[in-house]
Amino acid sequence: MSELVPGGNMPLPGGVVTVRVPGPFDVSALITDDGGKVRGDADFVFYNQPSAPGARLDGDTLTVEPPRLRAGATRITVVVSSAEPGTPLGRLPAPTLLVTAPGGRRLARFAPPPPRQETVLLLAEIYQRAGGWKLRALGQGYADGLAGLARDFGVDVIDEPAPSPTAPSPTPPIPTAPIPATRSGSSSLSLPPAPAVPTAPPPSPDPGGFLGLVNSARAAAGSPPVVLDARLTSAAHAHAGAMAAAGRLGAEGRDGVSVHQRVTAAGYAYLTIGEHLVSGPRTPSEFVRYCLGDERSRRTLCDPACTQAGVAYVGDGRSGDMYWTALWARPLTPGDLTRTAAEVVDLTNRQRARAGLPPLAG
Numbered sequence: 001m002s003e004l005v006p007g008g009n010m011p012l013p014g015g016v017v018t019v020r021v022p023g024p025f026d027v028s029a030l031i032t033d034d035g036g037k038v039r040g041d042a043d044f045v046f047y048n049q050p051s052a053p054g055a056r057l058d059g060d061t062l063t064v065e066p067p068r069l070r071a072g073a074t075r076i077t078v079v080v081s082s083a084e085p086g087t088p089l090g091r092l093p094a095p096t097l098l099v100t101a102p103g104g105r106r107l108a109r110f111a112p113p114p115p116r117q118e119t120v121l122l123l124a125e126i127y128q129r130a131g132g133w134k135l136r137a138l139g140q141g142y143a144d145g146l147a148g149l150a151r152d153f154g155v156d157v158i159d160e161p162a163p164s165p166t167a168p169s170p171t172p173p174i175p176t177a178p179i180p181a182t183r184s185g186s187s188s189l190s191l192p193p194a195p196a197v198p199t200a201p202p203p204s205p206d207p208g209g210f211l212g213l214v215n216s217a218r219a220a221a222g223s224p225p226v227v228l229d230a231r232l233t234s235a236a237h238a239h240a241g242a243m244a245a246a247g248r249l250g251a252e253g254r255d256g257v258s259v260h261q262r263v264t265a266a267g268y269a270y271l272t273i274g275e276h277l278v279s280g281p282r283t284p285s286e287f288v289r290y291c292l293g294d295e296r297s298r299r300t301l302c303d304p305a306c307t308q309a310g311v312a313y314v315g316d317g318r319s320g321d322m323y324w325t326a327l328w329a330r331p332l333t334p335g336d337l338t339r340t341a342a343e344v345v346d347l348t349n350r351q352r353a354r355a356g357l358p359p360l361a362g
Helices: 145-152 207-220 230-246 259-265 284-292 295-301 334-354
Strands: 002-004 009-011 017-020 025-032 055-058 061-064 075-082 097-100 106-110 120-129 132-142 156-159 186-191 270-279 308-315 322-331
Touching: 002 009, 017 120, 025 055, 025 061, 097 120, 106 132, 207 284, 207 295, 207 308, 230 259, 230 270, 230 308, 230 322, 259 270, 259 322, 270 284, 270 295, 284 295, 284 308, 284 322, 295 322
Parallel strands: 002 106, 156 186
Antiparallel strands: 009 132, 017 061, 017 097, 025 075, 055 061, 075 120, 097 106, 120 132, 270 322, 308 322
């Protein structure tokens, strides 16, 4: 049996292969041509549409018979999402892909790096090459869920008018009905609007003059000042408390929750983020001095891209050690989304121009 790494590939035997992802996941598959685009709604296999020519889904197991795929199909991409709609995959056990041949003979296993805030993960693809079929491990995630996945595979996503909610909208779930009929060679999928980027709450109180110490160091490095954010401070306090309870430093607490998951759970959407996880200093001035004493830590504290921060420290009553978490971030704004989308289109069109293809519209 082959143990695959992201990007690794292997030939498949002729005939039927089965792909299984055990655990609290929904398995789906997208059937595409060489261009990586679906032809219509029948090319999407999921729990409410469990079969297509050459592909059949039964619970956590997808059975694929490549020669029976629809005409023109050269690739089938295996996708997983949480069985609980909207749940980030980082809150679940890491998914593992198991591939077997007829008779139960194991062909391959793929365990991608643990996802974080992603809600959809492309695990692998079965693709045609030189008259045969091969398996490639992927491990590519989508934090924006089905909408981001759909756009990449040629599905036109239509946003429905937003109601006036009193609470933030949840992440769009995988639909519970088949994708609507196709239009102009691609599927049309209606989704609720994406969650709005949250507005910042009032700044946090400044513990022990931390902000003045930090901004003095940033000014000396030629970086703009940061302000304290209540969401970052809340996440920092939760993580410092988790480290103190465990009696050790770590990016992940004993509860299995990482520091970045605490940030997103606090409602903070970030474009850039860095962190300091430290034990020992007794005061904010000692903490800042410690961070400035190492070149890598200094770069994080003085990163000019960051505009907001959060800091907290919690003592371990058993050992007396003090555990610190400091977070440095730049929030994600609607302007960032627009600019990033434009940059992606520009980079894509440069590659298309080199290949002699017409540009895409933004």
